Amino acid sequence: MSSSDTCEPHHDWFGSLLTAGLVVGLIVSYLPQHFRIISKGSSEGFSPWFLLLGATSSAAGMLNMWTLQWGIVKCCKKLSFGSCVESLGGIFQVSTQWFMFTMILVLYMIYFPPHLKYAVATIDTHDMRGIQHVKTNVKTDTWRLSITLSWVVVVHMAFITAVTFFLLTSTTPSPEGVEAHNAQIAMWATFLGVSSAVLAAIQYCPQIFHTFRLKLVGALSIPMMCIQSPGAALMVLSIALRPGTDWTSWIMFAVSGVMQATLLIMCIAWKFRQRRLHIDDFGHPLPLDADDPSAPLLVAGDAGLPVSNAMGQAMRDEVYEDEAGMQEEVSDIEIVRAMLGENTPLLKGGRRRNTAGSGGSSGSRGKGWFKAIRRASGN
Template sequence: MSDVCEQHHDLWGTLLTLGLIGGLFASYVPQHFKIINKSSSEGFSPWFLLLGATSSAAGCLNMWTMQWNVVRCCRYISTGSCVESMGGIMQVSLQWLLFNIIQILYIMYYPPHLKFKTVAVDDTPVKTNAKTSHWRLSVVLAWAVALHMVFCTFVTFGLLLSTNVNLPTSPAQDPRIAGWATFLGLTSAALAAIQYCPQLWHTFHLKLVGALSIPMMVIQSPGAALMVLSIAMRPGTDWTSWIMFAVSGIMQAILLFMCVAWKIRQRRLHIDDFGHPLPPSSAELGQSTQSIPRPRSADEEEQGEGGEDGRPHLSDEEIVRAMLGENTPLLKGNKRKGSGFLRVFRR
């Protein structure tokens, strides 16, 4: 089989593949880190994650099907040549893995205060054991992602392993496998085309960046063009193998511009990515301190409302409230439960 499975060396293709693999890590790690660091996945649409995970799974399995001969040739060529020839498969497989890590982190770090419904008892919000519709939907769609991957993997490798063809004949020449590969490619492209629609809608109405990572989108949007070029250069691939990445790149660029616009809006409103009021800066605190009267001393307490300089004096608690803002709660437990998040929705 050595004459059939020739060792092809493509320096440009190999360098492009290595660059894209490094770019995938560099783009997805900020998103993973932000969810873990903020301990919140708020801002993601569960439908976006469903469509993205199923689309990447279909694209990954399409690549395995179209390049199955490359996989089979690894038994007859060196390890280095095998790794080089499987660069396209490694790209799409890694992209599928890194995206699904987001899906897992989304479930793990789903905001606890959004999981269960609250009811008002004597004007006091009380958390119940009833799950919110959004949390139930998120769990159901996560299970749908897992079942889709199991089913498509079973069918793909079931067809590939049951087809007894000799090299260099491609399994894709079998009508069943060719039809399945086309189905995977078209499904991947269709899901990718609508993948960002629910996320664009969700982010537009939320008017917040949330847990979305802008650095990830900055890297991935132009990187989609390189991904398309890299896959198109691989032997045995066609437009069904790269169309998903082309569509995703365009839609992701739109989401990026929207997030940048919300980021500017958040800075103007002085709120963070989740709608919580930002703490005052040191410069603002300094200005506030200059205009806030000092607390009364023991001698001044006896003199009445004012001190020797005639300025009114405040208690320590009043000073803190004046420095942080009239509506800022003093208790740490209320730090991330302010009304800023709700005020954004009312606008």
């Protein structure tokens, strides 16, 4: 291929349509996750390590594509706008993926749960106030780690961007064409691609472990993963068809697709578990529906843990039996009082006149009093 043929436009309608569909699909797939964090007002459930690895992996993959297709980027000044956009489809694709994922990290920091930012001190006041929980200005380990890892993402992005464009602008392309890079650029592109794949391979490990330990979906978006998991195969195909790319350009998306599918299966399993326990994605009890036989009852005390309906019904039956027993005891007392009437001497030596005018002795009245008690007690 001569130098004059380097900037000739090459139309590939299948590749262009596939790339355009994937760019739109990436945006559509990430929007549910962005909207979920914003609407819930919480990013609880994300692992900061997952976000760090994902942001650095996508950044390295994006700059790998820029490096390998830099010659095509330079040709845009000789091509029409439409031909330029078509030729840069792969760059648009990986750049969109980097931007949309990095936005998750930004939203994670903005909507980090306030109650998890600062440590709470437990103080015993030794008075009627009892034990008090006081919020301090000391950052929690998770919040401090999130801040540190966010700065790592910023520094990493600034460093690899500076190195990439320094190499691209300070070297002269070889005359054989865009596919022939000098040794330094080729080594740097390989480093970016391999590091992106390695980071992507371990990216989902902390999130999978965090979600498994939490046993809750949290702020993770299942619709996003349902779209992206099968879409990873199309991403691999689209990038592999681009000129100037190699396995280092698409391996990151292949590894990410497999790991994300694993996380998706786990989240679906936890979704069924949450429904069974009648709790939301963050572990908070849902409003109970009296007509729903599957809804668990909440036990006051301990941690307010949900119990089964059968156990809850047994507890209610026990309470009802205790109340019934108390009512029977009260009824027995009322019967005795009714039978005794006004003729019962309540004080020793007391004298009352019989309302019927009978002149029975105090001894006979005492015997009647004991007989009434015996009849009331059933003896």
